[in-house]
Amino acid sequence: MNKIYKTILLIIIIFFCFFLNQSQTVYTSISKDLDEDEISTLVFNIFTVRNQAMCKGDANTIKELYNTNLRNGLWAYLHEEKRVKYIQNWSAKQGVEFKDIKSDIKINWFKKNDQVATVNLLASTEYKYVYLDRPEEENIMRIGTYHDIRFENNDEYWIITREWYNDPFADSLDLENLNIEEHKDVILSNEKRDFSDLNQKRIGVVAYADKYCGAAGSRENDFSYNKKYKNYNSLGGDCANFVSQALYEGGKFQKNSSWTYGKDGSRAWLKAQGLKDYMLNSGRASLLAYGTYDQVLEVSYKLLPGDLVFYVKKGKVAHSAIVTGADSRGYSLVNCHNTDRYRVPWDLGWSNKGIKFYLLRVHY
Numbered sequence: 001m002n003k004i005y006k007t008i009l010l011i012i013i014i015f016f017c018f019f020l021n022q023s024q025t026v027y028t029s030i031s032k033d034l035d036e037d038e039i040s041t042l043v044f045n046i047f048t049v050r051n052q053a054m055c056k057g058d059a060n061t062i063k064e065l066y067n068t069n070l071r072n073g074l075w076a077y078l079h080e081e082k083r084v085k086y087i088q089n090w091s092a093k094q095g096v097e098f099k100d101i102k103s104d105i106k107i108n109w110f111k112k113n114d115q116v117a118t119v120n121l122l123a124s125t126e127y128k129y130v131y132l133d134r135p136e137e138e139n140i141m142r143i144g145t146y147h148d149i150r151f152e153n154n155d156e157y158w159i160i161t162r163e164w165y166n167d168p169f170a171d172s173l174d175l176e177n178l179n180i181e182e183h184k185d186v187i188l189s190n191e192k193r194d195f196s197d198l199n200q201k202r203i204g205v206v207a208y209a210d211k212y213c214g215a216a217g218s219r220e221n222d223f224s225y226n227k228k229y230k231n232y233n234s235l236g237g238d239c240a241n242f243v244s245q246a247l248y249e250g251g252k253f254q255k256n257s258s259w260t261y262g263k264d265g266s267r268a269w270l271k272a273q274g275l276k277d278y279m280l281n282s283g284r285a286s287l288l289a290y291g292t293y294d295q296v297l298e299v300s301y302k303l304l305p306g307d308l309v310f311y312v313k314k315g316k317v318a319h320s321a322i323v324t325g326a327d328s329r330g331y332s333l334v335n336c337h338n339t340d341r342y343r344v345p346w347d348l349g350w351s352n353k354g355i356k357f358y359l360l361r362v363h364y
Contacts, residue, residue: 040107050062050065054083054098067152093351094331096130100127103125107119118148119151122223124143125145141345143216143342144216146166166339167339190330192327195304206325210342213341215339216339217340225337253284276360283363285360285361288360300332307359308321309357321346322334333345
């Protein structure tokens with residue numbers, strides 16, 4: 001009987017190893033004709049391999065996805081390689097480990113001929129992470145991205161020759177050294193926070209930000225923004241527009257001559273710099289902290305759901321986000337547009353030297 005069990009176990013192990021090896025070449029079963037179902041399979045397999053690489057910190061497994069003999073194909077691969085390294089560096093600084101990364105894909109359109117295919121899609125990617133000293137407490141965040149991917153058929157399988165998307169980690173890919181141990185000590189010294197006594201306006205802001213966080217949201221809301229408002233992503237960015245909407249719709253802030261939206265929005269409504277200046281100058285918010293990550297890290301634990309974070313790059317406010325909660329160690333989480341985020345650690349993607357932060361307490 002033991003011999004039978006050993007034989008069965010050996011077969012299972014061989015099959016599992018074979019499956020792992022086969023999973024690295026994801027295109028072999030995809031026909032040259034590429035019908036709609038096969039397009040979906042192709043894209044799903046690509047994101048699965050890339051997510052596994054990011055989770056494990058092994059960028060070598062994704063190289064075969066790209067035609068690195070072409071400039072755009074090589075650039076696309078090198079960009080993904082940097083992303084893998086960044087997420088591992090950030091994990092080390094944070095004292096966390098990513099346990100799983102998976103993407104929900106919505107294909108908007110595709111076109112193809114015998115040799116070339118172009119796919120436009122939305123990816124809502126869920127990241128599960130745990131703190132190394134508390135592996136039983138799982139944290140979940142989602143990041144939404146919009147992709148335009150070009151493939152070519154090399155007579156064996158389909159391979160990426162070009163990819164464009166608005167990368168949530170783009171402002172951190174210089175991979176400058178983080179003060180990993182110093183930051184980790186601060187982060188791991190904090191505990192889970194209790195937000196059960198939030199007022200209704202803060203609760204309303206968070207509910208709005210969760211519902212309309214776009215590609216980082218859910219299929220239940222069709223990954224959509226609030227259609228009452230124009231999407232400004234193609235006109236310079238939608239981050240401040242989203243924050244303003246949440247303050248107005250969820251937080252019940254009243255519009256005025258400076259901060260308003262009709263057929264279009266005012267500068268204070270639409271521009272991150274304008275919104276930050278308006279919130280402080282009007283008294284609707286006050287400054288908790290301003291400075292580099294080193295300078296504001298400890299103060300960031302005072303942020304409450306409904307407060308705001310503004311990101312400064314090269315001396316200008318480049319982005320804004322809404323605090324929507326905190327993870328299992330009390331680390332503040334944010335939602336935003338462009339790129340779309342749901343309950344994401346507030347500094348993730350903003351780790352380069354020189355980036356500064358405004359942390360604002362909003363007065364509801």
